[in-house]
Amino acid sequence: MKIIGTGSALPKKVVTNDMLTEFYDTSDEWIQARTGIVTRRIMTDESLLDLAITAAQRALEASGLKAEELDYILCSNVNNNYVFPSLSSMVQGKIGATCPCMDIRNACAGFVYVMDLADMYIKTGRAKRILLLTAEEPTRFCSWKQRETSVLFGDGAAAAVVEEGGEYLGARVTTICNTEVLYQRRRLEPTPFEVEGVYIDQPMVMQGREVFRMAVTNCSKEISTLLEDTGYKIEDVKFFLLHQANMRIIKGIEQYLGGKPEQFPTTVQKYGNTSSASMAILLDELVRENRIERDDLLVMSGFGAGFTTGSCMLKY
Ligand code: ACO
Numbered sequence: 227m228k229i230i231g232t233g234s235a236l237p238k239k240v241v242t243n244d245m246l247t248e249f250y251d252t253s254d255e256w257i258q259a260r261t262g263i264v265t266r267r268i269m270t271d272e273s274l275l276d277l278a279i280t281a282a283q284r285a286l287e288a289s290g291l292k293a294e295e296l297d298y299i300l301c302s303n304v305n306n307n308y309v310f311p312s313l314s315s316m317v318q319g320k321i322g323a324t325c326p327c328m329d330i331r332n333a334c335a336g337f338v339y340v341m342d343l344a345d346m347y348i349k350t351g352r353a354k355r356i357l358l359l360t361a362e363e364p365t366r367f368c369s370w371k372q373r374e375t376s377v378l379f380g381d382g383a384a385a386a387v388v389e390e391g392g393e394y395l396g397a398r399v400t401t402i403c404n405t406e407v408l409y410q411r412r413r414l415e416p417t418p419f420e421v422e423g424v425y426i427d428q429p430m431v432m433q434g435r436e437v438f439r440m441a442v443t444n445c446s447k448e449i450s451t452l453l454e455d456t457g458y459k460i461e462d463v464k465f466f467l468l469h470q471a472n473m474r475i476i477k478g479i480e481q482y483l484g485g486k487p488e489q490f491p492t493t494v495q496k497y498g499n500t501s502s503a504s505m506a507i508l509l510d511e512l513v514r515e516n517r518i519e520r521d522d523l524l525v526m527s528g529f530g531a532g533f534t535t536g537s538c539m540l541k542y
Pocket of ligand 1: 252333374375377408433434435437531
């Protein structure tokens with residue numbers, strides 16, 4: 227499998243750390259020191275569907291393919307204002323594709339999971355050309371009364387078109403059942419049989435320190451194992467595209483692996499944590515800035531609620 231086109235789309239509204247001090251007791255110093263985040267983009271009059279369509283169209287344009295040539299759309303999306311149909315089904319019609327579609331909800335590691343699914347579809351001959359899509363609005367799963375979580379996030383979408391050929395060298399995906407460290411609960415329609423207190427609405431709950439620890443430990447180990455399995459060394463890798471949750475997590479993984487700072491590009495300062503869109507947005511930026519060349523070795527690695535991790539390695 228190889229990547230033949232990328233695209234992304236971000237909301238136009240730039241929200242600075244200082245702007246957040248209007249809503250709760252926080253500061254630019256605290257946010258920058260703890261997370262590295264300076265600004266994030268937050269949706270105003272755009273919808274997540276708009277962003278997803280734009281990202282998909284840009285990736286298709288870059289790939290030179292027409293939407294009708296796609297064999298599948300695989301999408302990573304935690305939530306949007308439709309429970310169903312899937313986001314990929316809605317995007318499909320708007321971009322003029324006719325292929326089957328599927329959404330996965332694997333939190334921030336989702337982009338690696340759709341990459342890995344795409345590789346399996348391509349290897350088994352079930353599909354030749356796949357649109358990988360990720361669109362996330364995490365600013366609407368945390369409470370805007372909680373400074374601990376809402377300062378961390380931004381919205382965004384990104385896509386990549388993949389086709390057969392190239393070298394997708396390997397992947398490791400893991401899930402460790404630890405649902406307490408990171409979750410959001412939503413109440414569905416009440417039934418006359420509902421027992422009071424069982425069904426609750428709860429914005430994002432996060433045990434920040436535990437998430438931090440698991441992210442650094444699990445991603446570092448998974449990447450090390452992937453390198454061992456494929457016989458490559460840290461210095462062979464052009465870029466490690468890590469989930470852009472927090473600058474300190476990225477630095478932690480960099481230090482564990484013993485890589486050089488220039489191998490760990492970041493967008494978290496500008497966009498905050500855009501959940502599973504973060505790695506795909508970063509990929510698109512690097513491609514459009516001509517910082518990635520054909521055959522460069524890339525490692526992607528993300529972590530998220532579940533607790534899931536996903537890492538993969540490919541030659542661009
Ligand atoms: N502004 C100012 N003060 C704050 C804020 C804020 N936004 N949030 C918390 N504080 C305060 C706390 O109330 C606490 O005050 P206290 O000492 O008086 O009790 C103090 O800052 C320290 O709080 P901690 O939670 O201990 O701070 P910590 O150093 O652990 O940093 C953080 C918190 C940034 C959330 C950190 O734990 C972290 O980065 N965790 C990883 C979480 C993450 O990246 N999640 C990504 C989302 S999930 C995903 O993508 C998979």
